[in-house]
Each structure stands twice: as C-alpha cells, then as structure tokens.
Amino acid sequence: MRTKIYKLACLVLVCLSGFAVKAQQTNLPVQNNRWAIQPDGSILWTIDSRLPHNDHIEMSGEKVSLWVQYGIDAEGRSGITKTVIFPTFRTLPDDTYSHISYVFHDDELPRFYVDNRLLKIDGKPNDQSFAVKSISHKGIMRVNAVVGNQPSVKIERSLFPSVDKPMALEKFVFTNTSNKAVNISMEYLKREVRTDSAKSKSARHSVIMATAGDGTKLLQPGASASFAVYYLATDHPNNKIIVDANAEEMAREQRVNQISKPLTLITPDSILNTAFDFAKLRATESIFKTKAGYLHSPGGLDYYAAIWANDQAEYVSPFFAFSGDSIARLSAINCYHLFASYMNPEYKPIPSSIVAEGDAMWNGAGDRGDQDMIAYGASRFALANGNVDVARTLWPLITWCLEFSNRKLNEQGVVNSDSDELEGRFPSGKANLSTNSLYYDALNSAVMLGRQLHQSKAVTDKYQQQAIALKGNIEKYFGAKVEGFDTYKYYETNDVLRAWICLPLTVNIYTRSKGTIDALFSPNLWTADGLATQAGKDTFWDRSTLYALRGVLQAGETEKAMKFLEYYSRRRLLGEHVPYPVEAYPEGNQRHLSAESGLYCRIFTEGLFGIRPTGFNSFNCTPRLPKDWNQMSLNQVHAFGNIFDLHISRAKQGKISITVINGSRKKTYTINDGDTQSVSL
Structure with a gap:
C-alpha cells in the first residue's frame, strides 16, 4: 500500500510549475x-x-x-x-x-x-x-x-x-x-x-x-x-x-x-513522510559502541564517542523514547547516567560535554544552561519512556539540576548562565531566554514525573509553584517590543530579533505568540535557509528553525507553520544539499549533525500530533491537522510502555477524531479542532 502511495506522490511531485506557483503564493523562494x-x-x-x-x-x-x-x-x-x-x-x-x-x-x-x-x-x-x-x-x-x-x-x-x-x-x-x-x-x-x-x-x-x-x-x-x-x-x-x-x-x-520500520509518518505529503524517514535514520544511526556504552554523537568529522548537554540530552534523547529503536533508547539512558556521574554536593556545573568514550570532559564555555538542558530532556524522556525503574534512576539527576538552577536565580527571578548553546558566538547576556524556557519546562515535567514516582506532595507543589513564578518572571524580564514586534528580547539589553524567541512556544508559553510568530516569519529573521540566528546576520543554525516550526504548530498557527515546514523539508530533502537537516552556516559547511535530525522528527511527534508526555502511560494530544488534509497517522509509536498507532482524522461538524490503536484495543476520541485530549494507554 505504501509503495502505491509513493508512486502516486512521485507522479504528482514532478510538476515543477506547481512547485513554483506554491512557492510564490507563500512569498518563499522558488525551489527547483x-x-x-x-x-x-x-x-x-x-x-x-x-x-x-x-x-x-x-x-x-x-x-x-x-x-x-x-x-x-x-x-x-x-x-x-x-x-x-x-x-x-x-x-x-x-x-x-x-x-x-x-x-x-x-x-x-x-x-x-x-x-x-x-x-x-x-x-x-x-x-x-x-x-x-x-x-x-x-x-x-x-x-x-x-x-x-x-x-x-x-x-x-x-x-x-x-x-x-x-x-x-x-x-x-x-x-x-x-x-x-x-x-x-x-x-x-x-x-x-x-x-x-x-x-x-x-x-x-x-x-x-x-x-x-x-x-x-x-x-x-x-x-x-x-x-x-x-x-x-x-x-x-x-x-x-x-x-x-x-x-x-x-x-x-x-x-x-530496522530503524525505519517503527514510528512511521503517513500524511498526504510524500515529501514530509520521506524527510521524516531520512531524519529518523540520521538521528539513530549516529550511535557509537564505546567502552562507556552506547553514545549518541553528532558526527560531522569532529564529534564522536562523546555527548553534549544540548545535542544529546536536550535534542535527540527525548525523541528516542518514541523511536522504537532499542540501541537508541540505551544511548539516551547512558547519556543521562554519564551526566549524573558529575553531580556534586557543591553544585558546581555539570560539564557541557563528556568526551573520549567517557574518559574526559569539556566545559570551555562555562555554564551554558547545561543543567536546564539535561533536566528538560531527562524528565521528558523519563515520562515518555514509560519505565518506572529507569525513571527512578534519572530522578536524582533531574532534581539536582533543578536545584542548581534555583540557586542561580537572580533578583528578577530568572536563571543566570555564563552563555547558551552557541557558546559565545552571539551575545547572551547574564540571563537568556533559552536557559529559562528549558528550566520552566523541566519544572513542569518534574511535577508530573514526581507524582508518577510517588514523591511527596510538598516536592511536587514546590516545583509547580516555582514554574508558575518563573513563567511570570520570564514575561517581566524578557517580554518586550523588538524591531516593532511584541515578542521577547533574548537577554536584558538585547534590541535585535533573535531566532531563539521561538522557545517559549515549545514549552506552552503563548502570551506573546502572535508577535513572536510574526517576527519569526518576517524578512527580519526568515531566510532562504530558515531562521537567521540574529536579524541582519547571514549565520543560521537549523536547530532554531526546527524548534520554531514545532513551536508555531504547538501555538496553533497550523497553516502558517505548514507552509514553511513544507518549504524547509523540500529544500533539505530534494534541493542542493541533501538529505538531512544541517547544523549551521557558515560554520561547519552545513554538516549533517545527527541530533538536528532528531529535532526535525519532534516537529511531528510534539508539534503536528501534539504529544506532550504526562505520565508513564499517558499523554496529552493536541493535534494540528492542516486544513487540506483529511487524515494523518503516526504508526508503531513505541512510547509510554506501549506500541500503538495514532490516527488523526476529520469528523462531522468540523471536529477532529483521535483514534489510538493499541494491539487489539481501539479507542476514539472526538474533540473540537485545537482542543487537547488526555490519552491513557
């Protein structure tokens, strides 16, 4: 059946004039x-x-x-x-x-x-x-x-x-x-x-x-x-x-x-389906068997047998909880355990990277907000992985990282860090939006994870109150009009648009969603290769574009997000440099670093299908079905302790059907378009 779909799609997609018309309608460059x-x-x-x-x-x-x-x-x-x-x-x-x-x-x-x-x-x-x-x-x-x-x-x-x-x-x-x-x-x-x-x-x-x-x-x-x-x-x-x-x-x-078979994306758009398959391959193949166990590493001629708090802990390991690949899942667990080995009673920062098969470490950029990257990824992974024993081993790391950040709060109630994941390539001030967005999401995940692990109400209430306070402080500290858009300044004295203004959208902060989305897709930031790191600069890093596309979908701007997602996917899969998402330009000659491919897949799992882990066998589902599609599916999802298919389709009276097939069990929910459904497996 899938072969027939591919054949039909290939016949449709050879119409280059159609590509040009579609590109012109979205004010995006024409792609041949x-x-x-x-x-x-x-x-x-x-x-x-x-x-x-x-x-x-x-x-x-x-x-x-x-x-x-x-x-x-x-x-x-x-x-x-x-x-x-x-x-x-x-x-x-x-x-x-x-x-x-x-x-x-x-x-x-x-x-x-x-x-x-x-x-x-x-x-x-x-x-x-x-x-x-x-x-x-x-x-x-x-x-x-x-x-x-x-x-x-x-x-x-x-x-x-x-x-x-x-x-x-x-x-x-x-x-x-x-x-x-x-x-x-x-x-x-x-x-x-x-x-x-x-x-x-x-x-x-x-x-x-x-x-x-x-x-x-x-x-x-x-x-x-x-x-x-x-x-x-x-x-x-x-x-x-x-x-x-x-x-x-x-x-x-x-x-x-073996990598391709589980977690398959089926939509009416063969480019998205194929780009997802390729990204899943690149994200999963780059796992090396070292003396410290399986380590996912970025690649790109430079980065091997090593892990980073952003690439591995934050970007790709949460995706591995869904992928169905046993080696990938082991690499994620190993990643978090290796970082946990650097916990210390003095609350000195965990290093940004553990290298040389685990024998050495690198922290040359100081505290990049690494604790928040780790807590964000580990808590999401622990919930979606659905294994209580694994979660128990990760809980001390998560809580240590959260305490580290709590100790780094400044007088305005946001977290200070030495830099961010760009390690000083662009200014990030004393406190940046990236670190604080990740800390906010990690606190919310810790509330849900703590309840699953039967932690005391005092513990989970503490994290919940910290999250509420941080959300308000993020708005006060970072909320601003920048270049005419009601969005965020990336750090206190920042007065030009930055790509990472997208991050609040990915952690369910929508206070400034309209202005932020308008800014992201404006000529100030959007380029032929996605988001510029900073308005007025040629430098781009795909990671911010991938986060942004996911965040815009989560915010409910489905049609706008899809136009840019389709454009980006075509460029990366069928254009001049293929077939995967890239790291950056001009740095690295657009290397196909592997964790970026994990971020691409998360556009679909968390953005288009709106899966947000809430427990070991539960998640919230906020699907974003494009207006021109009648249905879409994620099949063979390996998460929450189960293997299931997730089908989204149009129902009567403008409603949306969510059907979950878990073995012989089948359950259908009907919701209003844009609503969230709690799903238990």
Whole structure:
C-alpha cells in the first residue's frame, strides 16, 4: 500500500510549475528540485546539464563513520573523496577530537580493467571512463554509471559503513548488458598506515585499505560480478582479515530497515513522510559502541564517542523514547547516567560535554544552561519512556539540576548562565531566554514525573509553584517590543530579533505568540535557509528553525507553520544539499549533525500530533491537522510502555477524531479542532 502511495506522490511531485506557483503564493523562494523521491523511499539525482554540482553526506555504524564528498564537474567527470572516522580508536591527549580519521581519494583506488582496457574512475566522458548517470541515497549511497565508450557495461558503486565493525566499504558491481562476453578485473591492493605509538591511546592503531574479491571475472551476457574495497581500523594488523562485502551490505540494509520500520509518518505529503524517514535514520544511526556504552554523537568529522548537554540530552534523547529503536533508547539512558556521574554536593556545573568514550570532559564555555538542558530532556524522556525503574534512576539527576538552577536565580527571578548553546558566538547576556524556557519546562515535567514516582506532595507543589513564578518572571524580564514586534528580547539589553524567541512556544508559553510568530516569519529573521540566528546576520543554525516550526504548530498557527515546514523539508530533502537537516552556516559547511535530525522528527511527534508526555502511560494530544488534509497517522509509536498507532482524522461538524490503536484495543476520541485530549494507554 505504501509503495502505491509513493508512486502516486512521485507522479504528482514532478510538476515543477506547481512547485513554483506554491512557492510564490507563500512569498518563499522558488525551489527547483535536484533530487526526486523514488517508490522505495530513496531519493535519486539523475545527472543533467545543471553542472557542476558537489555535495557531501555522512553515514555511521557502531564503530565507524563515513563522510563522502561527491560531485560532477562542468565536464561531466565524477569525483568522490571519502573520510573514514574511527570513533573508538583514540590518540593522546584525550579531547573532543582525539579519534583517528583518514581521507581516501579516487586516484588511490585499485585499477579496474574492462576487456583489458583501464577504466578511468575520474576520466573525461566519452573516454574509457566511469560515466555517472545517477546517484541515490537511502542509508547506502549508490552511484549508477556506465563505461564511457562501452555503455553496455553498467556499474553500481555503493558506499556504506559496516554496522558493527570499524570498517567502511566501497562495492563495485559490474553488469554485462551486451550480447557478448566481457572480461572485468580489479587489481589486488593493500596499504597500511600506523599511528605514532607515543601518541596512540591503548595501542598503536593501524588503518588498512585493501581489496576484497580481486582478480579477473568473465561475464556472460546478463551476468554480474562484484568487487570491493574496504577501509579498516585495527590494533591487530597481523591477524587474518576476512571481509564479506555482500554480508556487510545486507547487514547495513537490515539496520536501515530496522530503524525505519517503527514510528512511521503517513500524511498526504510524500515529501514530509520521506524527510521524516531520512531524519529518523540520521538521528539513530549516529550511535557509537564505546567502552562507556552506547553514545549518541553528532558526527560531522569532529564529534564522536562523546555527548553534549544540548545535542544529546536536550535534542535527540527525548525523541528516542518514541523511536522504537532499542540501541537508541540505551544511548539516551547512558547519556543521562554519564551526566549524573558529575553531580556534586557543591553544585558546581555539570560539564557541557563528556568526551573520549567517557574518559574526559569539556566545559570551555562555562555554564551554558547545561543543567536546564539535561533536566528538560531527562524528565521528558523519563515520562515518555514509560519505565518506572529507569525513571527512578534519572530522578536524582533531574532534581539536582533543578536545584542548581534555583540557586542561580537572580533578583528578577530568572536563571543566570555564563552563555547558551552557541557558546559565545552571539551575545547572551547574564540571563537568556533559552536557559529559562528549558528550566520552566523541566519544572513542569518534574511535577508530573514526581507524582508518577510517588514523591511527596510538598516536592511536587514546590516545583509547580516555582514554574508558575518563573513563567511570570520570564514575561517581566524578557517580554518586550523588538524591531516593532511584541515578542521577547533574548537577554536584558538585547534590541535585535533573535531566532531563539521561538522557545517559549515549545514549552506552552503563548502570551506573546502572535508577535513572536510574526517576527519569526518576517524578512527580519526568515531566510532562504530558515531562521537567521540574529536579524541582519547571514549565520543560521537549523536547530532554531526546527524548534520554531514545532513551536508555531504547538501555538496553533497550523497553516502558517505548514507552509514553511513544507518549504524547509523540500529544500533539505530534494534541493542542493541533501538529505538531512544541517547544523549551521557558515560554520561547519552545513554538516549533517545527527541530533538536528532528531529535532526535525519532534516537529511531528510534539508539534503536528501534539504529544506532550504526562505520565508513564499517558499523554496529552493536541493535534494540528492542516486544513487540506483529511487524515494523518503516526504508526508503531513505541512510547509510554506501549506500541500503538495514532490516527488523526476529520469528523462531522468540523471536529477532529483521535483514534489510538493499541494491539487489539481501539479507542476514539472526538474533540473540537485545537482542543487537547488526555490519552491513557
């Protein structure tokens, strides 16, 4: 059924004139897609005259991350550069960046021959060259090509990480589509480098580039043959190495399917459905098996085998309570436990980041509001995870963080912090809106979580009163007219619009929702790539755009939010830099840091479907069904101790139906559009 939906959607979405009209109607830039969604859920770039074009993508396994820089130049020549990162192979001294990584270029590949003529991987078209026809992504990057002067020989070049080994692979499958036999051969190659023993942690590390399945193969008409190159890290290079590229590829496909199957989004918009699937993959694949356990890490060539209070504790771990992936859930629990190990009776700040497989920490920006990031994420995760034993282990961390922040209240009753998650890149004053919004939400979650854990009424009443007081103080301290909009100043002396004015919307503070939403989508802040960090600046960080889209939906401005969500999703999935949300620009070259993809998924779970955890087996549901849709579904939601489907549809007299299917049990609620329904499982 889903395949039929994809096929129908693909036919509809090829109408480029329709894209232009829709973009013009929303005063957004016109987007011409470079990529197209395929029936199997992948995206495909069919090479045309729009050259040159270059892009990059990251793929991760438990012991490796593969960064691929790829493109086609103006003359049609292809080029691929691979950076292979090994998160658990470390150098000294311990720090954030002490993993080893190596770069490999096309001219380092073993030589291939077709009927005894050298195949030029990066040669000019119409030569004996590797002529690329298309490139596709869906957990594996597949480059489809032909031999330039012998197009009856097709080649599929696949690049992917191993699921559980410190190894990345590159597989070449040659298919003879002619009516005569063809000889294909790959030379044997093996290269090894070893790290400096004085700088190597634990042992001297070796990185080996080698062939698997070299030699000559005679292909009869219609037959195929495969060859492979692998990139492996090891501390025991003299041990026999056996690589089965086909088995590794199958394992990668199975892992991608394992991530994709639960928590599926079904809406009338195939771009949103597909972008959600891709974001779920990127958010979940970037989990590394370290000596400290499973650690979700951002990636991006720099950030591995480490956790951050914002990326992991705040952004992605609350999503993992819904995702249905057991490894992701373990990584979330491990994240919070590692941060808890830094609690102290003096209430000194927990470090912003724990790095080097848990052996070191980083706090170079001081207190960024990290305690509020942790308390916000841990309390939401504990509720949605639905496991009382896990919640009990997280409760001391949450309460410690809340007490830390209570001690940091200034005379105006808001929390001071040294900086925010941008770590001084932009000013944040002595007290900022981000830290205080997260603290407010954490207090509310602590009230609900404390009741579930049978904490005393005095404890939960204290948090409730602190939340009420903080909400009022946020309005007094941050509420302001900025650049003509009734919204928030980000810090006390701030007089220009900032992207993080969206945060109160995500924690159910709607006092200034109209002015805030108008400001977010005004030319002052909204750019072709989403929200500018500060009005008048070119810098953007996707995290604020993703929070804003969620917050605008939560505030009930569904139609306005959907226009910008559809625009953003198309740009990130099918545009010039695909297929995931990015970190920032100009910093980092728009890296596909993985936690941002978790924030994208939360636009739907918390924004569009309006799920707010309230207990171990309960949540509030405030669905935002767009006016042009009759229904939408989140299927196989793994949360609140259950696996259930959540269907939203139109009912009679303008009402909304919420149907929850939990195994053999089915319950339907009917509410007014915009109302909230309490759901118990």
